[in-house]
Each structure stands twice: as structure tokens, then as C-alpha cells.
Amino acid sequence: MSKNVASIEDVVEVRESSPLQRILGNQAFWITLAIVIISIVMTILSDAFLTSNNLFNVTRNLSFIGIMALGMTPVIITAGIDLSVGSVMGLSGVILGLVLGAGQPMWVGITIGLGTALFVGGVNGFLIAYVRLNPFVVTLGMLSLARSQAIVFSQNKMIFDFGPEARRFLDLGGGALELGQFARIPNPLIAMVILAVIFWFLLNYTPWGQYVYAVGGNEEAARLTGVPVRWIKMSVYMLSALMAGIAAVLMVGWLGAVTNALGTGDELRVIAATVIGGANLLGGAGTAYGAVIGAVLIEVIRNALILAGVSAFWNGTFVGLFIILAVFLERLRNYRRA
Amino acid sequence: MSSDSAADASIESSSKTATPLLRIEGVSKRFGTIEALQDVSFDIYPGEVVALLGDNGAGKSTLIKIISGTLEADSGQIYYNGEPVVIKSPSEAKALGIETVYQDLSLCLNVDVVANFFMGRELTHNVLGFKVLQEREMEAETEQVLGEIGTEIPSIRTNVEHLSGGQRQAIELSRFVHWGGKLVLLDEPFAALGVKQTRRGLELIERVKERGIAVVVITHNMIHAFQVADRVVVLRNGRVLGIRPAQATNPEEVVRLITGEIARQSA
Numbered sequence: 001m002s003k004n005v006a007s008i009e010d011v012v013e014v015r016e017s018s019p020l021q022r023i024l025g026n027q028a029f030w031i032t033l034a035i036v037i038i039s040i041v042m043t044i045l046s047d048a049f050l051t052s053n054n055l056f057n058v059t060r061n062l063s064f065i066g067i068m069a070l071g072m073t074p075v076i077i078t079a080g081i082d083l084s085v086g087s088v089m090g091l092s093g094v095i096l097g098l099v100l101g102a103g104q105p106m107w108v109g110i111t112i113g114l115g116t117a118l119f120v121g122g123v124n125g126f127l128i129a130y131v132r133l134n135p136f137v138v139t140l141g142m143l144s145l146a147r148s149q150a151i152v153f154s155q156n157k158m159i160f161d162f163g164p165e166a167r168r169f170l171d172l173g174g175g176a177l178e179l180g181q182f183a184r185i186p187n188p189l190i191a192m193v194i195l196a197v198i199f200w201f202l203l204n205y206t207p208w209g210q211y212v213y214a215v216g217g218n219e220e221a222a223r224l225t226g227v228p229v230r231w232i233k234m235s236v237y238m239l240s241a242l243m244a245g246i247a248a249v250l251m252v253g254w255l256g257a258v259t260n261a262l263g264t265g266d267e268l269r270v271i272a273a274t275v276i277g278g279a280n281l282l283g284g285a286g287t288a289y290g291a292v293i294g295a296v297l298i299e300v301i302r303n304a305l306i307l308a309g310v311s312a313f314w315n316g317t318f319v320g321l322f323i324i325l326a327v328f329l330e331r332l333r334n335y336r337r338a
Numbered sequence: 339m340s341s342d343s344a345a346d347a348s349i350e351s352s353s354k355t356a357t358p359l360l361r362i363e364g365v366s367k368r369f370g371t372i373e374a375l376q377d378v379s380f381d382i383y384p385g386e387v388v389a390l391l392g393d394n395g396a397g398k399s400t401l402i403k404i405i406s407g408t409l410e411a412d413s414g415q416i417y418y419n420g421e422p423v424v425i426k427s428p429s430e431a432k433a434l435g436i437e438t439v440y441q442d443l444s445l446c447l448n449v450d451v452v453a454n455f456f457m458g459r460e461l462t463h464n465v466l467g468f469k470v471l472q473e474r475e476m477e478a479e480t481e482q483v484l485g486e487i488g489t490e491i492p493s494i495r496t497n498v499e500h501l502s503g504g505q506r507q508a509i510e511l512s513r514f515v516h517w518g519g520k521l522v523l524l525d526e527p528f529a530a531l532g533v534k535q536t537r538r539g540l541e542l543i544e545r546v547k548e549r550g551i552a553v554v555v556i557t558h559n560m561i562h563a564f565q566v567a568d569r570v571v572v573l574r575n576g577r578v579l580g581i582r583p584a585q586a587t588n589p590e591e592v593v594r595l596i597t598g599e600i601a602r603q604s605a
Binding site: 207220285 | 473
């Protein structure tokens with residue numbers, strides 16, 4: 001069958017890309033650029049944008065989505081999806097509130113809250129990796145199930161009594177690192193940055209990270225070369241749920257109360273952030289930086305619209321446009337490559 | 339089947355080693371009413387290149403799939419180093435050191451050459467109980483192995499998706515050799531390769547063979563087959579029509595065997 005056809009690579013010999021080309025082909029780079037441009041425009045248009053107060057609010061708000069987007073990234077790299085993160089956040093927050101309200105110390109409440117998230121993630125992961133059910137359907141089911149359980153546990157009441165250590169607990173999510181009069185760094189931002197560094201390290205410098213990419217790139221090849229594919233798949237869903245749990249701890253502390261509606265609809269914002277940052281829903285691509293930068297863009301757009309006096313009803317339109325633009329950019333890149 | 343001239347020829351050519359690496363004895367396989375393989379037998383010795391030749395539908399791919407564990411034979415026996423074995427899955431074949439190398443079926447295109455080379459066998463050190471990749475060591479080792487048996491690759495930090503088919507094959511073959519492979523099955527390795535790449539591929543097979551590894555190669559191209567093969571095995575309609583040392587035959591005779599102009603060669 002070999003007809004001595006010269007392959008296209010032989011003819012054009014374009015295989016190596018220069019560092020510049022690599023940056024230009026990087027979606028997170030373009031999103032970063034977009035954020036810089038929006039920020040410059042907003043600084044000119046509004047006096048309120050570049051104030052420490054506004055930046056404090058923006059960076060705190062984006063951290064919750066950013067943390068969950070970090071957790072979503074490995075899931076999407078393995079060509080999976082986790083629709084349950086918003087509900088897991090709600091359930092985890094309710095359980096946490098109940099345990100603290102019952103007078104338990106803070107560490108017990110947080111451990112049980114995060115444990116709940118890990119358990120739900122473990123169920124997702126087990127059904128997807130070992131029973132081989134479709135991740136979309138499993139996590140869609142869990143979205144409904146976990147939300148319903150949050151309502152059951154909370155008995156549809158708001159929880160705002162956080163027991164003896166309430167002050168410390170509320171400070172965890174609502175507090176900030178004070179660095180003089182103009183520099184206050186919200187705690188959730190610190191948490192997000194630390195987690196982003198951890199995810200960056202895990203994805204790039206550990207066998208686990210290598211396997212996550214391998215499973216998303218060619219699952220069969222990964223299996224044949226001895227990669228523990230099922231365990232890798234299970235672990236990404238547990239990690240995703242754990243991040244939803246951490247976001248819940250911080251957000252409940254910041255809000256000072258939990259309702260069972262906590263995190264409703266967040267799964268879509270989280271997936272949007274991840275995809276805008278360059279993760280590919282077909283698997284194989286995604287970065288920790290991309291997840292964070294996607295979350296930044298979504299919040300900056302929201303903030304910019306408010307400050308520019310545009311009706312908040314337009315928010316979804318702009319976020320939607322960026323999601324579509326993101327996949328369009330990716331399509332362009334692949335088109336040039338192929 | 340027992341003592342035809344073909345079998346004799348195979349014994350002659352391989353008098354250098356006593357036990358074959360792989361012996362296939364009386365293997366048959368049916369798909370419904372179609373007999374894909376009927377009573378197929380032949381041996382493969384270490385450091386030997388066997389070309390499996392035959393027209394479309396002769397049973398070449400079925401045979402390769404049985405050896406690599408993708409399909410199970412209905413009857414017959416396979417011996418590995420003289421021991422009877424049952425190969426039920428590709429991972430079992432892999433554990434024995436038998437592997438099929440396709441152009442990119444066993445590579446992850448979205449990660450780089452080094453990561454593919456060490457996939458599942460990463461070098462790590464412990465940092466606070468976490469396994470951390472030893473990137474520099476893996477890079478050096480990959481570079482060295484590819485230099486010895488592989489081909490030139492512009493940068494081993496490039497993702498495999500940016501490499502050509504020939505380069506991908508070279509990575510797979512080098513990886514196979516480096517991790518202790520014994521028998522490699524190549525199904526149409528030169529299809530879709532350019533002229534230059536095909537030549538490199540043929541050289542690569544020579545180098546793999548020099549390391550004592552047995553190679554079974556399926557090809558439709560007589561020139562390629564005679565360039566690398568020590569022996570040719572001709573299949574027709576699921577039966578072995580002839581096994582010849584490559585020096586003792588010529589492309590014309592093989593073509594006539596394949597097309598059925600020469601009937602079964604049992605004297």
C-alpha cells in the first residue's frame with residue numbers, strides 16, 4: 001500500500017515553533033491581553049476602577065470561581081466534565097454551617113465540610129472511572145442530587161450561627177492580609193494563588209499531571225503504557241469536588257451565612273472560566289494559569305459593565321461572547337496547524 | 339503440513355539458534371463462515387526480520403492481531419521461548435515483550451517526546467512525600483536512546499502532534515527497544531511515509547534487529563520486504579503458502595505465490 005507519497009510535513013518542514021509563535025498561539029496570552037486592555041479602558045472611563053476598594057472586591061469575587069476553575073481544569077483535560085461543582089459547594093457549605101452551628105470547633109467543621117465534598121467527588125469519580133458511566137450524565141445527576149440534599153439538610157433555612165469560633169471562621173473567608181492603608185489582599189485571593197501554584201506544579205512536574213494530559217490525549221495509549229487510567233479519572237473528580245468544598249468554606253465565611261442556594265449556577269461560570277482560559281472540552285489541553293485568567297476575565301467584565309453604567313442584564317451577553325470567541329480562537333489555531 | 343519444503347527452509351535459515359522466540363503452531367481463526375486463518379505455523383527467531391506477505395484478505399492482519407493479543411485464536415498453540423503461552427490481551431503481550439507499533443496509536447500527541455518515552459515509567463524523586471518528575475534525567479536518557487536507535491528529532495520537548503509519521507514511529511520503536519521489547523509487529527509501517535522517511539524506517543528496522551529483537555513486518559511492497567527481511571512468509575486465503583529465506587527467493591516468485599500462480603509448495 002505504500003505508494004511513496006511524500007507527507008505534507010516533509011514538504012513544508014514546519015514542525016518547530018519559535019517561542020514567539022508559541023506565545024501567540026496561546027489562548028491564555030490573548031485573554032490576559034484582553035484583560036489588560038479592558039482595565040486600561042476602564043481606568044480612563046471610570047475613576048472608581050483603579051481604586052484599592054474596587055480591586056479588593058474584584059479580586060475577592062473572582063477567587064471563588066477561580067478556585068473551582070482550578071479544580072475543573074484536570075477534569076476537562078481528561079476530556080471529562082463536572083456539572084456538580086455548584087451543588088457540591090452548596091451541600092458542603094450547608095454541612096459546614098450545621099456542624100459549626102452545633103458548637104463544634106472550626107477544624108472539625110471544615111474537615112467535615114471538605115470531607116463531604118470529597119465523598120461526593122469520589123462517588124462521581126467511581127461511577128465515571130470504574131462503572132464507565134458518562135461524566136456529563138453522572139455529574140448532571142449529582143448536580144440535582146447534591147442540591148436536593150443541601151435543601152434536606154438545611155431544612156430550607158438560612159444558617160448564620162457558626163458556634164464558638166464564629167469570628168475566626170468568618171475572618172477566614174471575609175478577612176484580608178493588611179499591608180498598609182492601600183494594600184489589602186483578600187484571603188480568598190491568597191488561597192486561590194496558593195492553589196494555582198500547587199495545580200501548576202502538579203500538572204507540570206508530577207507523574208500525576210503527566211497522566212492527566214495523557215488520558216485526555218490518548219486514553220488507549222495511556223492504558224497500554226501502564227498509566228493507571230481509572231485512578232487518574234477518579235482522582236480528578238475528587239479534586240474538583242474538593243476545590244468546590246474549599247470555595248464553600250471561604251464563601252460562607254465571607255457571606256456570613258449559608259443558604260441552600262449557595263453556588264447555584266456556578267458550574268457554568270466555572271466551566272466558562274476554564275474554557276476561556278484555553279482548556280479544550282475534547283480533552284488534552286488546559287492549564288492552571290488559564291483557569292485563573294478565565295475567572296479574572298469574567299469578573300472584570302462584570303465589574304467593568306457596572307462601572308460603565310451598563311445594565312447588569314448585559315453581563316451574560318459579554319461573557320457568552322468571550323466563550324464563543326475562545327472556541328473560535330482555538331478553531332483558528334487548529335485550522336492553521338492542520 | 340508437517341514436513342513441507344517451506345518448513346524445511348525455515349529450519350535451515352535459523353540453525354544458528356535452538357529455540358525460536360515465538361513459535362506459532364496450527365493456528366486457525368474463523369469469522370462466521372469465513373476462515374481467516376487455517377492451520378498457520380511458523381517460527382520467529384531473535385534478531386530476525388520476517389516479512390509477512392500476501393494479498394488483501396490473506397489473513398496477515400488477523401495473524402498479527404492474534405500474536406499481539408487483540409484477537410484470540412480458535413485453535414492452535416503459541417510458544418514463547420519454548421513455553422506454551424496464551425495471549426489474551428495487548429497488555430499480556432506487552433508483558434511478554436511483544437508489541438505492535440502503529441504510527442501513533444500508542445503515543446499521546448498532546449504531550450512531548452520525553453513524556454511519551456517515559457509514559458508509565460517516569461523517573462521521579464520524593465519531595466515531601468510527593469513524586470516529582472526528574473525532567474533533566476529523563477531528557478538526557480531520551481536524547482541518548484533516540485540517538486542510538488532512533489532518528490533525529492528537532493526537539494524532544496516538542497509535542498508529538500508536531501512530528502511526522504516517521505518520527506512518531508521512530509519514537510515508538512526506540513521506546514519499545516529501550517524498555518526491553520523482544521518482538522515487534524509492524525503493520526504496514528511505510529504506508530503514508532515519504533521516500534526519505536521510508537528509507538530511514540528501513541534503517542531503523544536494521545538497527546532494531548542488530549539489538550537481537552525479532553521483527554515481523556507486514557508490507558505490500560516487495561522492494562521493502564526484500565530490503566529488510568531475512569525470511570518471507572507468504573499467506574494466501576488464510577494458509578501459509580511458503581516460507582523462504584529472502585536470499586533463496588526473489589520478488590517474482592513471491593508475487594506468483596501471492597497471486598496463486600504457484601500452488602501450494604508442499605512437494
